[in-house]
Amino acid sequence: MTPPILSCAVLDDYQGVATSSADWSPVAGRVSVTAFREHFGSEDELAAALAGFDIVVTLRERVPFPASLFARLPRLRLLVASGMRNAAIDLAAAQAHGVTVCGTASSGTPPVELTWALLLGLARGIVQENTALREGGPWQSTVGADLHGRTLGLLGLGRIGGRVARVGLAFGMDVVAWSRSLTDERAAGAGVRRAADKEELLRESDFVSIHLALNPGTRGLIGAAELDLMKPGAYLVNTSRAAIVDQDALLTALTGGRIAGAGVDVFDIEPLPADHPMRTAPRLLATPHLGYVSQDNYRRYYEEAVEDVAAFLAGEPIRRLG
Template identity: 75%
Template sequence: MRLRCVVLDDFQSVAVESADWSVLGDQVEVVALREHLDGEDALATALADYDIVVTLRERVPFPGSLIARLPRLKLLIASGMRNGVIDYAAAQAHGVTVCGTASSGTPPVELTWALLLGLARGIVRENNALRGNGPWQSTVGADLHDRRLGLLGLGRIGSRVARVGLAFGMRVSAWSQHLTRERAEEVGVELAVSKEQLLADSDFVSVHLALGDRTRGLVGAAELALMKPTAYLVNTSRAAIVDQDALLAALHEGRIAGAGVDVFDVEPLPAGHPLRSAPRLLATPHLGYVSRANYTTYYGQAVENIRAYLAGSPVRRLP
């Protein structure tokens, strides 16, 4: 029997062209959905006739209640080798194999710097003014050289962001709950005594932590109040690490100079959402992982995962 495979959230209509799905031959029919499916009922209805689901990052939760409503589902493939919104125990209980793919940390590092530089030099505002026959030179850029970059997290991505900051001549410090002085020295940065010190001292703060019980809401109203009014916050990690309402209040009240945000509590961000019109905000629609190389990896390895499953030897199994 021919299996049916659906690729979720193919917003740019590039999933099929990013890999050679033809190697699956007549064994698998592949369909890519461009529109986001929101809510368990919508997902249960739309996915009922598919044996294989390819999901993008952690945008679509697969709790046990949804998996139970998909009796035809045999293989669930997630991009990346870590996914916090899939109920693995329920998948196993219902005979669903879960596999992942590799994911490069390079694109989020590069986007972090795109946001930081865009904020520092007023790129969007100046571009809009120039193209709209507005004022010539309406902003005064914030310098990076000899300014302090504070990193919340110094893992795979944070350490690479740190090295770019050092190349700009910035003074870089980092903090996380288990960060050691040895690790900080290995990267060539200072270890901040506390989260509070890092926030108070930094001219730019960038978030690079995994989301968990200890990091959810880590940056709230009290933490934002510690930042300089001339400082900028960048979050390309997970939305829930920074309290959204507190950030909106800080931006509207001008208590920080600005923020660069690539991740949101709800994605895609609904029309009319307060973040769409917030002042001092440079926002992108979760582009951190979106690059040609990453998509080639995601979908190319998704095809490999399907072929391996069909051969009876699944690869890159999660968790």
């Protein structure tokens, strides 16, 4: 007897590349794939859209899967998420509802590259100067900030933060790092100094870049008091998680010129509403969560998502989360 064809939904395929980034033939004839380019912004929308699907593939932590959503998707049997950690999925609820949750490998290279794209864009006024050149504006209107000899402060020196540090050192920057778990030995092994606390790092740094996981200890780590410690000419870059920085405090600091600028790739609401103040904030270089959006990364994600689905169909799930 031929087994029934299962339905698989791919969420938030904004660029329409989910089915072309990987070879889905290993599950052809057993799984039908539907990719959704639009984002479902509410649980009601998600529940309605996914009601007929047995498998869901989701990217990063873009879509929350709380217990209430699992309860509304009785047909769901497999949830595949990119990466091997996802705070947006209630793993206990998934287990309770008989849903297997699997992940994929994660690359630290794209967010490192985007961190430096934002930092360099801020330092050299790339967007302002390009816009002026194309629109017939003034020839040179900004004075770039130097990197060589300046201090780069890293909040977090893990897999991604360590790579950011190496680039900073190559630019001739003085790199200082801090996290609650960072030791002098680990910092020295990466060729950087360990700050005694985050306050010292913020006071010293000309550029501050965040590379921490979001958890109860890092949520709201940078608020108004911390931003006030930064130099008026300093820049803040966040390609990690929006909730690590108090968004209202950041908007106030940017609007009031308390810091020179910020580069942000993550937001409290995604996609960002058209009228969100982050879209028009001064001194802000913002990108729509592009940290992990690259050809190689998408290829890896979707290839391993296919592997996860095939393994599930074979009764031997791989890369299980939880």
